[in-house]
Amino acid sequence: MPRRVAVTGLGMVSPFGGDTHDFFQRMLRGESAVRWYETQDVPKPLALPVVRCAEFDAVARLGKPLAGTMDRFAQMGMASALEAWKQAGLDAEGAFDPWMAGVAWGSALGGVQVYERGYRDLWLNGQARVSPSSVVLGMNNAASSQIAIQLGLGNSCLSYTVACASASAAIGEAFTRIRNGQAKIMVTGGSDATLAYSVVRAWDAMRILAPGDATTAAEASRPFHARRAGLVLAEGAAALVLEDWDHAMARGAPILAELAGYGASCDHQHLVRPAREGQVQAIRQALDQAEIPLDAVGYVNAHGTATREGDPTEIAALKSVFGARAAAVAISASKSMHGHAMGATGAIEALITVLALQQDAIPPTANLDEIDPQCTGLRHVTGEALRGSGVEAALSNSFAFGGSNAVLAFRRANHF
Missing domain, CATH: 3.40.47.10 (Thiolase/Chalcone synthase)
Structure with missing residues (x-):
């Protein structure tokens, strides 16, 4: 088991x-x-x-x-x-x-x-x-x-x-x-x-x-x-x-959150150009393994690198997964503040996702005062943090050169 x-x-x-x-x-x-x-x-x-x-x-x-x-x-x-x-x-x-x-x-x-x-x-x-x-x-x-x-x-x-x-x-x-x-x-x-x-x-x-x-x-x-x-x-x-x-x-350890699911896929198309289908597979794998229903996901810490192709591809993948419910899912890209630390970034963003669940507070995407029409459809957190929304589950996305995709699905520690 x-x-x-x-x-x-x-x-x-x-x-x-x-x-x-x-x-x-x-x-x-x-x-x-x-x-x-x-x-x-x-x-x-x-x-x-x-x-x-x-x-x-x-x-x-x-x-x-x-x-x-x-x-x-x-x-x-x-x-x-x-x-x-x-x-x-x-x-x-x-x-x-x-x-x-x-x-x-x-x-x-x-x-x-x-x-x-x-x-x-x-x-x-x-x-x-x-x-x-x-x-x-x-x-x-x-x-x-x-x-x-x-x-x-x-x-x-x-x-x-x-x-x-x-x-x-x-x-x-x-x-x-x-x-x-x-x-x-x-x-x-x-x-x-x-x-x-x-x-x-x-x-x-x-x-x-x-x-x-x-x-x-x-x-x-x-x-x-x-x-x-x-x-x-x-x-x-x-x-x-x-x-x-x-x-x-x-042993009475402090439990900050539960890591409930992990999804991984390969775009198998291009070394540097992202593909929606591969990202969709990784997101669905993480949610399926975690047995988290779509309506329980309240936050996505996006890969969001601010590149022309990467950002709309990620939004398209999330809309494919969440469908009509996408507009209710809060999303932010913390790279707007801590930058892209290459191989370390997924860990930094996982840490942020854990704390967002623990403290019931979602950080914003900095500098986002004009959303690209290709990137609409989700609930972008801008300006100030989103607090007290009662998010039970969250995703942390990482999509890399070489077509490697990795998605982590977390639950609040008090979910059960």
């Missing part, structure tokens, strides 16, 4: 510099973390709006010895995981069986910063070699491996790389292990530190980034807007502790 799965811990590295609670309150107020990115000491300077975790101090969060063994993406991942682990109350001695506790982590690009440093050392600075630790610092599974080692988790150590759906896929696969009885506890989420100059330049070359011509950086990310101009790159990390429901209840 499938096991129920509880969310018992949350953690993150916030672009605002505060904790998870502070981050969510800022989301509810519609505050933007987008700032200008200006390169220095490079042949071709660049100025674009991005979201940087500027106040993140790895040494302060992790200690110098531990921080020194990781690239920035793994440092942020570790910091978020430790926060979630502590909130779940699993830091007490004997709180868990290490062979029934594991890690599933997502990252789209891994340690790109260590590889860029290596390039600079070799080709720009004329050094004879790169650091001998470059491979272990830069490998995509560095974050998951370090988390498993630090927390003593022996069940599994899994890493997922499916572009912008990486964290959501990791969370979904962690959920599946617990649901099937293969684990009791999983630390899951994602991290990416994508603001290396070469990465930003590569995204800029695709001409899908929001340009640096907005009046203020905070206005640059405008999902579903009639004049949206592209996505805003970000860095960050978020972690969830998932736990077998009975196991969590037995």
